[in-house]
Amino acid sequence: MVDEHADPTVGELSEGAILRSILDRLGASNALVGPGDDAAVIAAADGRVVATVDTLVHGPDFRLAWTSAYDLGYKAAAVNLADVAAMGATPTALLVALAMPDSTRLSFVTGIADGLRAACRELAPGCRVEGGDLTVSDTLTVAVTALGALAGRTPVLRSGARPGDVVAVAGELGRAARGLRVLFERFTDAAHLPVPVDESVLAPAERDDLAAQLRPAPPVALGPVACDEGATAMMDVSDGLLLDASRMAAASGVCIALETAALGDDPRSALTGGEDHALLATFPHDRPLPAGFRRIGRVRAQGPDPVLVDGARYEGRAGWDPYRDWDARTG
Amino acid sequence: MVDEHADPTVGELSEGAILRSILDRLGASNALVGPGDDAAVIAAADGRVVATVDTLVHGPDFRLAWTSAYDLGYKAAAVNLADVAAMGATPTALLVALAMPDSTRLSFVTGIADGLRAACRELAPGCRVEGGDLTVSDTLTVAVTALGALAGRTPVLRSGARPGDVVAVAGELGRAARGLRVLFERFTDAAHLPVPVDESVLAPAERDDLAAQLRPAPPVALGPVACDEGATAMMDVSDGLLLDASRMAAASGVCIALETAALGDDPRSALTGGEDHALLATFPHDRPLPAGFRRIGRVRAQGPDPVLVDGARYEGRAGWDPYRDWDARTG
Numbered sequence: 001m002v003d004e005h006a007d008p009t010v011g012e013l014s015e016g017a018i019l020r021s022i023l024d025r026l027g028a029s030n031a032l033v034g035p036g037d038d039a040a041v042i043a044a045a046d047g048r049v050v051a052t053v054d055t056l057v058h059g060p061d062f063r064l065a066w067t068s069a070y071d072l073g074y075k076a077a078a079v080n081l082a083d084v085a086a087m088g089a090t091p092t093a094l095l096v097a098l099a100m101p102d103s104t105r106l107s108f109v110t111g112i113a114d115g116l117r118a119a120c121r122e123l124a125p126g127c128r129v130e131g132g133d134l135t136v137s138d139t140l141t142v143a144v145t146a147l148g149a150l151a152g153r154t155p156v157l158r159s160g161a162r163p164g165d166v167v168a169v170a171g172e173l174g175r176a177a178r179g180l181r182v183l184f185e186r187f188t189d190a191a192h193l194p195v196p197v198d199e200s201v202l203a204p205a206e207r208d209d210l211a212a213q214l215r216p217a218p219p220v221a222l223g224p225v226a227c228d229e230g231a232t233a234m235m236d237v238s239d240g241l242l243l244d245a246s247r248m249a250a251a252s253g254v255c256i257a258l259e260t261a262a263l264g265d266d267p268r269s270a271l272t273g274g275e276d277h278a279l280l281a282t283f284p285h286d287r288p289l290p291a292g293f294r295r296i297g298r299v300r301a302q303g304p305d306p307v308l309v310d311g312a313r314y315e316g317r318a319g320w321d322p323y324r325d326w327d328a329r330t331g
Numbered sequence: 332m333v334d335e336h337a338d339p340t341v342g343e344l345s346e347g348a349i350l351r352s353i354l355d356r357l358g359a360s361n362a363l364v365g366p367g368d369d370a371a372v373i374a375a376a377d378g379r380v381v382a383t384v385d386t387l388v389h390g391p392d393f394r395l396a397w398t399s400a401y402d403l404g405y406k407a408a409a410v411n412l413a414d415v416a417a418m419g420a421t422p423t424a425l426l427v428a429l430a431m432p433d434s435t436r437l438s439f440v441t442g443i444a445d446g447l448r449a450a451c452r453e454l455a456p457g458c459r460v461e462g463g464d465l466t467v468s469d470t471l472t473v474a475v476t477a478l479g480a481l482a483g484r485t486p487v488l489r490s491g492a493r494p495g496d497v498v499a500v501a502g503e504l505g506r507a508a509r510g511l512r513v514l515f516e517r518f519t520d521a522a523h524l525p526v527p528v529d530e531s532v533l534a535p536a537e538r539d540d541l542a543a544q545l546r547p548a549p550p551v552a553l554g555p556v557a558c559d560e561g562a563t564a565m566m567d568v569s570d571g572l573l574l575d576a577s578r579m580a581a582a583s584g585v586c587i588a589l590e591t592a593a594l595g596d597d598p599r600s601a602l603t604g605g606e607d608h609a610l611l612a613t614f615p616h617d618r619p620l621p622a623g624f625r626r627i628g629r630v631r632a633q634g635p636d637p638v639l640v641d642g643a644r645y646e647g648r649a650g651w652d653p654y655r656d657w658d659a660r661t662g
Contacts, residue, residue: 032379033486036582038417038567039383039479041486044375048363051382051461052370053426053476057468086369095384097428097474130382137388139470143428145384148370155364155372236369251367 010109011102015134021106022132025113031093031130040131042093042147049092050148050155052083058140065194066183069108071214072142073115078216079238080146081124082277085223086236088156089148091127094120096144099137112142123220153227156281161233161252165282167297168289170219170226172212173241174266177273179213182206218277222292226281229290234281242271242307242314244280249306252282257308258297271309272316341440342433346465352437353463356444362424362461371462373424373478380423381479381486383414389471396525397514400439402545403473404446409547410569411477412455413608416554417567419487420479422458425451427475430468443473454551484558487612492564492583496613498628499620501550501557503543504572505597508604510544513537549608553623557612560621565612573602573638573645575611580637583613588639589628602640603647 010018023035033041042049056062056076067075077094084091096116098109113129120127127146161167186206187197199207218236226234233252237244241263245256263270282299283289305313341349354366364372373380387393387407398406408425415422427447429440444460451458458477492498517537518528530538549567557565564583568575572594576587591598613630614620636644 033418033488037486037488037490038414038565039381039420039477041418041481042380042382043378044380045378047374047376047378049373049375049380049478050370051373051424051426051476051478053428053462053464053474055428055430055464055466055474057430057466059469060467083369087364087372089370093382095382095476097384097386097476099386099388099470099472099474131384133384133386133474135386135388136391137470137472138390139430139468139472141430141468141470141472141474143384143386143430143464143472143474145382145426145428145476146370147380147382150372155368157364157368159368234369 007105007107009102010100010104010106013106018106018109018134021110022113025110026117026129029130030126030128034130040093042130044149046150046152048150050084050087050089050150051145052080053143053145054080054083055141055143063194065196066187067214069111070115073112074119074215076142076144077116077119078123078218079277080144081119081127081220082218082236084146084148085218085220086234086279087148088153088223088227088234089150090224091124091146091148091220093127093130093147094144096129096132096142098132099135099141101138101140102136123217153224156227156231156234158233158235158248158251161248161254161282161299163254163299163301164285165232165299166285166289166295167256167258167282167299168293169278169280169296170222170292171276171278173263173276173278174269174273175209175212176216176275177269178266179209182210183213213275216275216277219279219292222279222290225290226279226293230284230287231281232283234279237276237278237280238274240272240274241280246306248280253302255300255303255306255308256297257300257311260310262294262296271314338436338438340433341431341435341437344437349437349440349465352441353444356441357448357460360461361457361459365461371424373461375480377481377483379481381415381418381420381481382476383411384474384476385411385414386472386474394525396527397518398545400442401446404443405450405546407473407475408447408450409454409549410608411475412450412458412551413549413567415477415479416549416551417565417610418479419484419554419558419565420481421555422455422477422479422551424458424461424478425475427460427463427473429463430466430472432469432471433467454548484555487558487562487565489564489566489579489582492579492585492613492630494585494630494632495616496563496630497616497620497626498587498589498613498630499624500609500611500627501553501623502607502609504568504594504607504609505600505604506540506543507547507606508600509597510540513541514544544606547606547608550610550623553610553621556621557610557624561615561618562612563614565610568607568609568611569605571603571605572611577637579611584633586631586634586637586639587628588631588642591641593625593627602645
């Protein structure tokens with residue numbers, strides 16, 4: 001049981017007290033100017049900074065019955081670290097805008113901070129939360145901005161794939177989508193509402209799928225490696241391989257031909273499941289792929305279809321669109 | 332009347348279609364890599380980037396009955412531009428994380444984009460929205476990250492005020508708080524719920540107060556000027572002059588002595604009203620203040636009180652704390 005007197009709600013605390021509790025969990029700043037002033041000052045040694053933002057909203061993006069504070073913080077960091085990596089950059093700092101009901105317990109807030117710190121430590125050492133913002137909201141929302149350094153590299157865009165290139169991926173495909181299915185199929189009640197997860201009822205593979213959904217571990221360090229090894233195009237796979245590959249194909253003016261034999265035992269999940277946060281990249285065909293990347297297809301000249309699967313148009317849903325696919329009635 | 336067929340909800344559109352409508356309103360990118368890839372790449376010529384985030388949440392921070400989409404976008408940009416300016420930096424780019432109900436009309440989204448663009452154009456030419464994120468949420472939320480360039484300057488922190496320095500301010504004090512009072516006193520119904528604003532019933536001064544609340548115009552260009560003119564400490568006044576001055580005093584290890592004679596006709600609002608987004612700065616006493624700044628007090632050696640008003644401790648509420656002062660029942 002939580003001792004409510006030892007774990008106040010944020011509504012019972014001053015903003016300053018909440019901030020101090022968060023900062024205590026984050027460790028020492030790596031910034032030129034860290035938290036505590038009007039803004040942070042972050043090194044950008046080569047005269048450029050990579051910047052991206054991604055938001056997790058209670059309901060569409062996570063459910064409190066399924067997700068711990070730690071996992072929420074971990075995932076909010078991880079999805080943004082992956083976007084920085086997909087440019088060929090190394091993450092340098094996060095800014096976190098946390099909007100939460102005033103009934104939120106302080107332990108939940110510090111749990112988020114612990115998850116943010118762990119994701120940085122495990123996925124992007126040297127990166128840290130260097131700033132942020134606290135607000136009250138009826139809807140728990142974590143918006144993370146990630147900054148990154150290219151260290152002299154040319155950023156790898158979606159638009160550089162050329163016919164003849166090898167299509168490759170680093171990281172998991174389809175696993176996070178299977179983890180989401182585990183949640184909806186195994187941990188909902190008769191009214192389809194989420195109930196707490198009991199991992200003891202799951203097989204080991206299901207637990208791995210669940211971990212990929214709740215605490216994704218994208219291959220952040222491989223983004224700069226891919227850049228150094230000549231990647232011609234790269235992007236984070238967040239909305240499903242088919243949909244994201246079609247975006248890369250459109251940006252590059254090519255066709256991306258995928259091979260299901262390279263997509264493992266569950267090619268349907270690999271093709272259409274969202275939230276992988278794998279790195280999709282294209283490489284010159286005459287060079288070995290960097291360690292951590294595996295071949296999944298070939299770039300062809302542009303044709304009627306942006307993506308082919310085993311040489312044919314894929315029939316069925318391609319991926320996830322938050323404004324089409326989210327249904328608040330079953331949330 | 333809005334033609335509902337010509338103004339779909341975001342729930343009726345794909346994410347790509349919404350994004351295209353937004354990007355159409357933002358004008359040409361100034362970034363090395365602008366919107367459309369996994370992350371933006373922004374110039375940071377002197378090897379450093381200033382970064383800050385601030386969030387506006389429906390309920391605590393704005394009410395749709397009172398605030399237009401344009402004003403919401405304008406204010407979301409302005410409050411972040413002020414934080415960049417308070418470091419002595421010039422804003423270079425915004426990232427906007429927009430979380431909104433799927434019943435939101437597209438015209439509302441493009442209105443936010445118009446307001447963001449106008450605030451950049453008027454307050455920080457050269458700055459633009461260079462990235463962002465769209466998500467579904469029950470609670471309309473706008474989280475803006477602002478980046479800025481110091482152009483070789485040493486950032487001006489809160490901690491540099493020295494005894495003997497002149498305390499000065501640029502921008503309005505108290506006006507936004509009076510504007511909020513106008514809203515609560517003149518534009519609520521018998522149940523204290525917001526009703527639409529009819530400016531025609533207001534006196535000219537009330538309209539100015541309302542504009543300061545809904546479309547704040549902080550003196551962004553004066554941040555770098557203050558730095559160049561030797562400001563020893565600087566910060567954005569967002570939670571009320573007294574509270575923010577006490578933060579500067581604590582960070583600097585000094586006492587800030589304010590003089591109400593310099594605070595205009597309504598010193599109480601100037602001292603305690605929030606959301607000014609004025610620049611509070613301290614300057615060496617033997618140099619003229621830069622144009623746009625006016626003297627409001629003097630820095631003294633640290634004593635029992637961080638802030639004095641006309642030489643005495645101020646009795647009463649010092650400012651605004653979102654976790655103590657926001658009451659959802661009257662929101």
